[in-house]
Amino acid sequence: MPHALVPSDGVASPPRFIRSRVLPRPGAPPPVDPDVAALAEAHGFKEPEPPPGTDPRLWCMEHHRPRRLLGGHGSYHVRCVACAPPVFPRPGRGTKLWCAARGCRAAARWDVYGVPVCGARCVDRIGAGCGVRVHACPLRVVAVRSESGQAIIFGCFPNGRNGLRRVEPTHSVRVHWWRSNTTAGRVAILRWPKLERGKFKPRHTVLTDAVLADLFVQLARVGVPEARPVVRAAMRWARGKAACPWEPTTLQPVLDRMAEVRRARWALRTAVRQSLR
Numbered sequence: 001m002p003h004a005l006v007p008s009d010g011v012a013s014p015p016r017f018i019r020s021r022v023l024p025r026p027g028a029p030p031p032v033d034p035d036v037a038a039l040a041e042a043h044g045f046k047e048p049e050p051p052p053g054t055d056p057r058l059w060c061m062e063h064h065r066p067r068r069l070l071g072g073h074g075s076y077h078v079r080c081v082a083c084a085p086p087v088f089p090r091p092g093r094g095t096k097l098w099c100a101a102r103g104c105r106a107a108a109r110w111d112v113y114g115v116p117v118c119g120a121r122c123v124d125r126i127g128a129g130c131g132v133r134v135h136a137c138p139l140r141v142v143a144v145r146s147e148s149g150q151a152i153i154f155g156c157f158p159n160g161r162n163g164l165r166r167v168e169p170t171h172s173v174r175v176h177w178w179r180s181n182t183t184a185g186r187v188a189i190l191r192w193p194k195l196e197r198g199k200f201k202p203r204h205t206v207l208t209d210a211v212l213a214d215l216f217v218q219l220a221r222v223g224v225p226e227a228r229p230v231v232r233a234a235m236r237w238a239r240g241k242a243a244c245p246w247e248p249t250t251l252q253p254v255l256d257r258m259a260e261v262r263r264a265r266w267a268l269r270t271a272v273r274q275s276l277r
Contacts (some may be wrong), residue, residue: 010053014267016087047064048064049062050066050276054066058078059125060080060081060082060083062082063080063082063085063161064082065080065081065082066080067079067080068080068081072152078174083137084120091104093109096258097116097251097254097255097258098116098136099116099117099118099122099136100115100116100117100132100133100137101117101122101125101130101131101132101133101135101188102130102131102133103125103130103133104122104125106118106119106122107258107262108251109255109257109259110123110252110255111250111251111252111255114137114138114250115132115137116137116251117138134158135157135159135174136157137157137158138155138157138159138188138251139156139157139207140155140156140207140212140248141153141154141155141156141248141249141250141251142154142212142246142247142249143246143247143248143249144226144227144229144230144245144246144247145150145245146179146229147229150179150180150181151180151253151270152177152178152179152180152226153177153178153249153251153253153254154175154176154177155175155177155251155254156173156174156175156207156212156215157173157174157175158173158174159172159173159174160191171191171192172189172190172191172192172205173189173190173191173215174187174188174189174190175188175189175190175215175219177226178254178257179226180185181257182257183256183257183258185254186224188219188222188224190213190215190218191203191218191221192204192205193211193214193215209244212246213231213234213238216230216231216234217231217234229245230245230246233245239255
């Protein structure tokens with residue numbers, strides 16, 4: 001019996017794609033500037049053609065490269081790597097801070113020298129050599145003042161799943177930030193800036209002040225309102241006309257607010273159970 005994609009006549013049917021992930025029809029080519037077209041014709045430039053057999057819907061007309069399946073956690077998108085934004089927003093449920101000790105899945109309550117832990121037991125376990133999950137420990141935590149005078153805490157973490165045991169540097173960093181008196185933080189995935197411009201150039205691996213300023217610029221470019229005043233203050237600080245717009249801090253204020261919310265929820269749950277008896 002012949003295969004479904006290869007009929008008996010030997011001519012394969014065209015490839016099929018998921019309509020929810022790929023546009024149902026090829027997109028229109030980008031508009032052509034007459035001046036650019038005349039200059040290209042004078043120099044004999046021709047647009048590179050996609051490889052034979054490539055579906056037009058999977059070919060980027062701007063960067064002349066195939067589109068890839070990007071994303072994760074149920075939110076995949078077919079897009080060009082060069083067209084992808086530098087920030088990938090994550091759902092708010094991923095902003096909870098967990099204990100960094102290996103083998104512990106409890107919520108963190110203390111910030112001990114930059115390592116979130118749930119209690120004294122895990123502190124003793126880490127001291128005995130149980131190890132920590134590197135992706136749960138922040139690289140740097142800073143606090144900035146908003147235009148209304150509120151304190152906003154930014155924490156930079158290595159990007160990756162906490163269950164992975166590898167600690168090799170990646171090309172992205174995970175940034176969490178929380179407003180004052182709130183526990184609902186926001187998360188963004190940023191790319192480490194390159195040491196110099198160009199393709200296949202090495203990237204920074206140390207979170208210095210200059211790299212931190214570049215991360216705030218990336219946040220401001222994608223419309224994060226908390227980062228815009230920080231970028232303006234960082235520009236004045238780089239010229240020597242203002243003080244540093246951020247100051248070092250810890251995750252303890254955020255952990256305290258999360259602990260208060262958990263206690264309030266447990267108290268409400270206990271009251272509801274007692275009322276039903």
